[in-house]
Amino acid sequence: MLMSIALILLVGILTDFISKKLKIPSLIGFILTGILLGPAVFNLLDANFLTLSADLRKIILVIILTRAGLALDLKDLKKVGRPAVLLSFVPATFEIIGTMFFAPIFLGLSLLESALLGAILGAVSPAIVVPRMVTLIQEKRGTKKGIPQLILAGASVDDIYALVLFSSFLTLVQSGEFQMLSLLKIPVSIFSGLLVGLTGGYLLAKLFEKIRFSSMVQFLILFSLSLSLVHLEAVLTWLPFSGILAVMAMAIMLYRQMPTDSDKIAHFYHQLWVPGEMFLFILVGASVNIAFAFAAGFLPLLVILGALLIRMIGVWVSLIGTNLSFKDKLFCLIAYSPKATVQAAIGGVPFALGLASGELMLTLSVLAILITAPLGAFGMDFSYNKLLEK
Template sequence: MESSIQTIASNTLLIIFAVVALTGIVCSKISEIIKIPDVVLFLIAGIFIGPSLFNFIDISKYQVENQLILTFGSAFILYLGGKEISLKVLKDVKITVVLLSTVGVVVSAFIVAQIVGLTFEVSFMTSLLIGSIVASTDPATLVPIFNQVKIKDKVKQTVISESAFNDAIGAILTSAVLTIILSGEFSLTENIYQLVIMVGVGVGVGMATGILLLKLVNDQPYGIFKDFAPIISILSVIISYQIAIKFGGSGYMACFIVGIITGNKKNFRVWLSQKSYDADCYVVETLGTICRMTIFVILGTQVDLVILSKYLIPSLIVVLGLMFVARPISVLSCVLFDKKAKWNKNEILFMMWVRETGVIPAALCGIISAMKVPGYEMISSIVFMSILITLIVQGSTTKLVAKKLGLLDEEAKECKNISVKI
C-alpha cells in the first residue's frame, strides 16, 4: 500500500511542505539579523531550492495543490489585512483611502500598461493585466515594517488601509482583465456591471458571514462556539470566499470585509473572552506566516532564470516606471481631492515612496503561471522584479525616509524608552 502511486504522491507533498516550512523559518531568522524583509529571502530561497538551481522541489507537478495554496493563502492574507484596519482612524482619512484603493489602482494599472506597451511587444490587454497585478501594495509586508518603525498614526493607518483595500481591488481588476483575455470579448458596460456585482456581492457576503460567525463566538449570549474562535476564523475565510464566488462576487473582497469586521469587533457589539482572543491571535498569525512563506517560496521555485535574464532590462524599466512615475501620479491624483485630511507635502512624499509589491501580486502571478496564460513567462519576470526591487529598496529605507520627512512618532519612541527604563 505504501508504494502505491497515491501514497508516493502524498509523501512527496509532505516532503515539499517540510522543505518549504524549514526554508521559511531559516529565512525569517536571517531577515531578523540582516534587517531585510523576509519575503525577499523567501523568493530568493525559492529560486535556490526550485528547478532553476538545486531542484529540491518542483510544485509544477501538482497544479491542483498549487492552486489551492495560492487561492487560500491570498484570501487568508487579505483577511489578515482587513483585521489591521481601524474604523475609528479610517473615518478621518476615508476619502483618501477610498480614492487610493480604487482610482489609484486604476491609474497605476493604466500607466504601467502604457510603460509595458512601450517596452514589450504585447497587446494592450496583456499590458493591462500586468499593470493590474502590480498596481496594488502589500499589507503583509507593510504591517510588519510599521510594527518596527513607529510612523505617525494618520499616515500609518492610511497606508495600511490603502494596501489592504487595494489588494482586493487589484485582485478584482486582474480577474476582470483575465476574463476578457480568455474569453476574447470586451464590453465596457458589461464589464463595469460585472465589477459592481463582484464588489457588491463580495461586500454583502463578507458582512453577513463575518457578523454571523462572530456572533457564534461571542462571549454572551449567542456564543455557542466561543471555545472554537480560531477554527471559526479560518472557516469564515473559506465560507465567505466560496459563497461570494458561488453568487458571482469577489471572494477576495468577502474575505477582506470579514477581516475588517473581525478586527473591529466592538463596533459590531462582539466581545471575546481573553482565552478565546489569545488563542485566535496565535492561530491566525501562525497560519498567516505559513501562507506568506508558502506563497513566496513557491513563487520563487517557479522563476525561470533563463526567462528572467531574457526580460531583465525591460522588466527593470517597468518596475522603475511603477515606482517613480505610476505611484507618484496615482497618489497625487487622489490626495489632492481630500481637503478634509489636510495632507502636507512630507506626508504625500512618504505615501509616494511606500508602495511595496508583495503577497497578492505574487499569488495572482502564480495562478496565471499555473493557467499558462499567454505571456505568463514575461508576466512572472516583471512581477518577480517588482517584488524584489520594491521590497529591497523601499522596504529597507522606510525608517530612513520617515525620519528625513519628520514622520516618526516621537511619542511612541518616548513611551518605549520609559518602559525600558522601568
C-alpha cells in the same frame, strides 16, 4: 512531497534567521531560496508538490485577507477621511493605467493583458507596510497628522481593490474578447461580494454570541467559510461574484460585531502566517524560470519602474488639499511603493491557468517584489526620522 514540505520549513527558518541578521526583508530571502530549491537550479522540490502551489497560494491569500479584515476598523477610514478613501483606489488605478501604456509598447501585450498585469502589480504590500506603520504609531512619528493611520487604512483597502480588478480582468482575458457589457460584471461582483461577506460576518457573529465556541473552533469555522467563499466564485459562473472581497468583508463585519473575540481569532491567523509566508514566497521563487527572465532583458524593468512612477503621481494626487507638508507626502510616496504579498499570491495565477502571457506576468511579479520590496522597506526605515515629525 513530505520531504519537500520539511525542506521548505527548515530552509525557510534558516533563511529567516540569516535575513534578519543581514537586516533585509525575509521575503527577499525566501524568494531567492525558492529559486535555488526549484527546477531552475538544484531541483530539490517534488514536482507533484509544485503542482499544488496555485491552490496553496489561494489558501495563503485567504489568510492575508482575513488578517487585514480582522484588523481594519471602519472608524479609521472615517477619522482620516477623504485622503484615505482616495489612497484606497487612486494609486492602484494610476499604476494600472501606467501598465496599460507601457506594457503594449515594451512587452507587446494586449490592452486587456496589460490591465491584468497592472492589477497584479497595483497592490501595495501589507507584509512590509503594516508592521512599520504600527512602529510609527508606537514611536509617535507622524501621528499628529495621522500619517501612519492614513497609510494603514488606505493600504488595506488598496489590496482589495486591486484583487477585485484582477479577478474581473482575468475573467475578461480568459473569455478572449472585450465587451462593454463585461465591464458591468465588475460593480456587480463587488456588490455581490460585499453583500455575501457582510451578511455572512453578521450571521457568524450572532452564532458565536449564541454558542460560545473556543477561539480555536471560531478560527476553524471562519477559515473554512472563507475557503468556501473563494470556491464559490468559481462555481457561480452565472453570477459575477468576488470571493476575495467576500472574505475580507466577512472578517471586517466580524471585527465590528465582536472586536474582543476577533482579536483572539486573529492571533491564530498571525501564527498561521509564519509558515504561510515561507511557503508563499519560496513557492513563488521556485516557479520562476530564470532563463526566461534573462531572455526578457531589461524591458520588464522599464514597465515596472514606469508604472511605479505613475503610481507615485496617483499618491500625490490623493494627498492634494491635505495639511501634509512636502516631507510628509514624500514619505507617503515611499510607503506606498513596496510590492510583495499580493503579487506573490496572484502573480502565478495566469501562468497556472495556461494564459499565453502568464509566464511573463509571473516574471514581472517576482521582479517587482525583488526591486520594490527592499527599496520600500529600506526607504521607510531610513527616512521616517528625517521626514516625519515626532
